[in-house]
Amino acid sequence: MRQRYILKSSNKEKTTDCSATPLYDDVNKNIERLLNELGNSSDVSVRMVESPYQNTLKAAVIHLDGLADESIINENIMTPLIQWLKESNQVVTAKEIEAQIPQMLTVSQLTIKENWHEFMSAVLTGDTVILLNGSSRIFIGNTKKLQSRAVTEPTSQTVVRGPKDSFTENLRTNTSLIRARIQDSNLRLDSMKIGSVTQTDIGIMYIQGNADERIVEEVKERLKEIKVDGVLESNYIEEFIRDDRTTIFPLLLNTERPDAVVGNLLEGRIAIIVQGTPFVLIAPAIFSQFFQSPEDYYQNYYIASFLRILRFGSFFLSMYASAIYLALITHHQGLIPNTLMVSLMAQRERVPFPAIVEMVVMELAFEMLREAGIRMPRAIGPAVSIVGALILGQAAVEAGFVSAAVVIIVAISAISNFTLPSTSIVNAARGFRFILILISAFIGLYGILLMTLCIWLHISSLRSFGIPYFSPFAPFDFKKQKDTLVRFSLPSLLKKHQNK
Incomplete structure (x- = not known):
């Protein structure tokens, strides 16, 4: 499977890059191109809104059914937009309405983009895009509604005493579980997308000052070098970035326990979180770590x-x-x-x-x-x-x-x-x-x-x-033998880490 993904991704790299392709200033042309690229998919929702006083003043609200939250779209985008168009009985230009959009819409996050690639990316990831006739700029509202299971007990690395929560398949849920435990401004989260087709979100978490900056940069560089069509689970990442791809021994630790990840972050390691899997990777890893259970510290x-x-x-x-x-x-x-x-x-x-x-x-x-x-x-x-x-x-x-x-x-x-x-x-x-x-x-x-x-x-x-x-x-x-074959008392271990 991995070989197939590499071959397909190498072919895609030869296709024309549309990241800098500008948008049309005609709403209908942009919609027509979008529908053509998506093969007239039935889950594409396009809602046109026109001014009753000015025929050329119209907007399109575009999203994918199932990925976007309909209630947010109706309450925070459609209702304010329709209300403004009804109340504005004067002739206005596209530039003037562009200036009003940020104050008009009440979504939690609104960004402005100007190229086709970001337009497509926003639609495919669950955001809602607002197009204005006469403008080549788009407004992207954060309306993602990702289906995710509730936080439950871990299925592996179970403990008698200790936290009972575990990661889910949602990256933002996982980062929130970590941030709830580390309320420090030095906790960093860097994001990137891997997979030319799946565009899988990857999160890299570490504590600045604890983690070795050289290892952090090395992790990022190895992740950037991955060229595949898709990433379905964190093992895809693990096999690409580990030092020796031929060994049977695991060179990165994986866990679905937030407390285990937090403990490793405090020790200066780096967490790699992949959208779509509850298993988080920890780098670097050493042999003795694979014999340690989170309950050892409880x-x-x-x-x-x-x-x-x-x-x-x-x-x-x-x-x-x-x-x-x-x-x-x-x-x-x-x-x-x-x-x-x-x-x-x-x-x-x-x-x-x-x-x-x-x-x-x-x-x-x-x-x-x-x-x-x-x-x-x-x-x-x-x-x-x-x-x-x-x-x-x-x-x-x-x-x-x-x-x-x-x-x-x-x-x-x-x-x-x-x-x-x-x-x-x-x-x-x-x-x-x-x-x-x-x-x-x-x-x-x-x-x-x-x-x-x-x-x-x-x-x-x-x-x-x-x-x-x-x-x-x-x-x-x-x-460094205080936490390997045996575990010393927590005061001596914590003192050891503070003296680093």
Whole structure:
């Protein structure tokens, strides 16, 4: 899909630029051109208003049904305009009525433009355009009515204690949730549009003085370089602007929690908000961030530190449990205690497949159950996952297709995944799990050690907007260890940030 968008957008860049094309001073010609460009779409609303005293004095009020608020148009644009034309019984020119429009209309925001591109952009984004006969200028009233769901609890990164609101698909709603928490004049919001067809609004938020200006400029430059037809979700942006497009590790953090975004802004990071998605991107991001939950800061720091260590351990368990079991049972039986080895061999007596086939089949079966649980309707999805796992696991063991030990190992790996707060790092662990399984089946523990070295060398080489991805572990910085593997008390953390 991404390749298709790039190819189409490169073709569009060759078309004639209409950004500087002037408007006609004839209302009818402008309307005719608009309807031609929109293919006479049925949702285009054009309402003509004429003066009863002067035939040449007329105006057109144009908007798209469904995108513009009809009540605002009727009360703040149509009613004042009709009233003024009725009361003005003198002959007036277009220039004179232009001067009256800003005082006449009572919309919250009124701008004046003079080219065709801005005329089209205003209509397509839900604003209302007022055209005057005899004038090549347009008046754009802010009448957008974007349909958006209400602010609800987040579906991911849920917490027991802490805020219960989450972002929505509306960019302005999302920025308001952030501004409600940061009432500071240094909070900046820069906007741009990406996508030659969708013209998706992008917001870049940061706190001036906290964020590194060089990183802010780098983020803006990378966003400006994106040339696509459309942006449907923040992952489109993420894949284009991250430092290494080939790595499986996430180099930008994504979250739907306003409190998580605010916390990162206070630490000097940058938020990238995309219209149409509740997931906000955070840049730059480091490896340890993906093991931190917002609830870590809402409970005792001893408990938070324990849970962080548990998450790190779960990450490694998720990646290595299946591979280590396979290596031991296939190549290094001498490392297994005799009693346990006898039990494992007894379980495998009825299994007709090699250990590698047994393990891969069970891992793939779990992945299919997981995917089915996500895609099924919400009412029955969890039931399908739980019941399917129980029934399939028990039936597979009783039928002799797999051993009970393999079912236990796969279940442990799956549960370990669920302890991680970020789905991005979960996906990385899932990918490397299969690689480690295949290597351990052929080389054993030596292959696991070799692959581990390659993984950590790769992680150490990654950068997120120039920041070492594995910092503060590599390069090691003792002063920055207060909020990584463990969390120190909030007074010491806040003091650390104030002394920056």
